[in-house]
Amino acid sequence: MNVKIEDVSSIKKKLNFEVAADQVDKEISKAFKKIGKTAKIKGFRAGKIPVAVLEKYYGAQMEQEVLSRLINDTYFQALQENAIPVVGEPNILDSSGIIKGEAFTYEAEVEIKPEVTAKDYTKLSLEKEKFVADPKVLDSRLEEMRTSRAQVEPTTRKKAREGDSVVIDFEGFVDGVAFEGGKGEDHLLELGSGSFIPGFEDQVVGMKREDAKDVEVTFPEEYGQAELAGKPAVFKVVMKEIKEKVVPELDDEFAKGFGVDTLDELKAQLQTSYETQEINRVEGDLREKLVGKLIEKNPVEVPEAMIVKQLEYMYENICNRMQSQGMKPEMLGITPENFRENYRETAIEQVSGNLILEAIGRQENIVADESEIDAKLEEIATMANAPIDMVKKYYAGAEARSGLMAQIAEEKVVSFLLESAKVKEVAPKKEEEAEPKKDAAPEKAKKKTEKKADKGDA
Structure with a gap:
């Protein structure tokens, strides 16, 4: 194998390969021997098919196998012998055919790891943010932890407000026709969570138990179901239950739930x-x-x-x-x-x-x-x-x-x-x-x- 290496840029090289004819012939023989073991051609016994017949029926398969093996073997050999720090896969630009008695040639372009020589890296002028603890952060985190341990309980309040969890039945209509996926029964919804399309939850706020209401909304243009995107809709909503979050007291008992006394x-x-x-x-x-x-x-x-x-x-x-x-x-x-x-x-x-x-x-x-x-x-x-x-x-x-x-x-x-x-x-x-x-x-x-x-x- 002969290989010529050209610099294309600081991060690319071109490798020109030439594989000797005798090596090509050896690989052709190996390929036909392998193919002949499993080839099935009418009138011939498996393993006894003449090479000339195999060439006629399996020439394309042989060429592909030999080409792949020669490129794989010679490419990695060249990288190792020439210590080329390749990154990524090679781009095979051109290759000759696999012909008995003739050398095989191909070109490969490869990306290489850049050779970096750093300069001016000492005594750099930098600004560092001064750390000042914010006392509000602790209160905020404690409140988040309280909220995470909140229980949802029925409330005696008549009207639903933001933050409540409500149980509703609903059914959606577009142009007066119910659409698939637009109906729910005994659905638990946290008002203000943003889990329904924009405008829906805002209109549920203020509803009372057993209230029935038509909620008018418009599906967003980027809505997941194309047939509904951008269209106005009416949801018939029935309020069944109103529940509110009850957060625990901030005390030692609360702290024990997080593994401290x-x-x-x-x-x-x-x-x-x-x-x-x-x-x-x-x-x-x-x-x-x-x-x-x-x-x-x-x-x-x-x-x-x-x-x-x-x-x-x-x-x-x-x-x-x-x-x-x-x-x-x-x-x-x-x-x-x-x-x-x-x-x-x-x-x-x-x-x-x-x-x-x-x-x-x-x-x-x-x-x-x-x-x-x-x-x-x-x-x-x-x-x-x-x-x-x-x-x-x-x-x-x-x-x-x-x-x-x-x-x-x-x-x-x-x-x-x-x-x-x-x-x-x-x-x-x-x-x-x-x-x-x-x-x-x-x-x-x-x-x-x-x-x-x-x-x-x-």
Whole structure:
């Protein structure tokens, strides 16, 4: 095999292959021998079919098998022998046919990992938000916890109000005709939850037990059922029961439901959790600013394959996060397609940042040592509440261990850069001034898909 390598760009190479005729002939013989074992041709016994006959009936299959094997074998051999850091799959630009007695040639274009040499990465000027604890947060979290433990009980109040849970019968009509999925009986609805189409719940507020009412609404233009989208509808609603939320008292008994003995302990636990989250957020924002500065000073051309891989990783992350909350991306209108569109620039920034940090680590000879690896494994085991032996076994694999070492090295590089940086503390941003997080749902996907009428479908 002969291979010529051409540089197309800083992230692309073209490989021109020539496979000798004798190697081609060997592969042709192997292919026909394999095909001949199972081939069925009238007038011939299996395994006894002459090659000339096999060529006539199975020539196309032979050519495909030989072409695939030759490309696969020679391509990976060339990558190994020439230490080409390929990312993604090769693009086969051209290839000759498989002909006995003739050499086989083909061209492949590949994307490669960029060779980054970082510069101007020390003594960077950065602004860090000063952490100031907000006393309102603790009260807000306690109230959320009380609400989560609320019981729904019948009320003596005559009229339903927002926040109540009501039991209703309903049936929807468009142009006077009942539509599929528009009927429900003994349906429990929390007023103000937004689980029915806009305008429905507002008109149920104020109804009394046994009241009957025509609720007039218009289906949103983006409604999931195309035949209803944008159309006016009338729902005949009957109020059957009105229930209200009763929240527990904020006392020691309440605190015991969360695994502590006193309310003071619960408050201390929540305060610690809040402060840890906020400090991590501030540190995360500082890291983002650091990486942003590095990218400004060290522009990197990023291969498409690395962008695609990062987008897949990000999408999988958001899916897992939503699944843990009992949600699906589709519920927020997030699809793989609009996610890729909205997050492409973020993915490019993240890959660029990783490449630059990796380059700095290499230039500064920053690596993970055994004690740091052991400490990280202990940390992972604690966070996952898993036995340390199980964690060590998982990270004993070459790929997992390599990834862990890269993660530790990157953390050390960031610490090294922050130690040399000129960091100025600034007042915390007001809520309305805060920049949206880059991992938030895409703007185009933020509008929640309207639900159907029956059981959350109206």
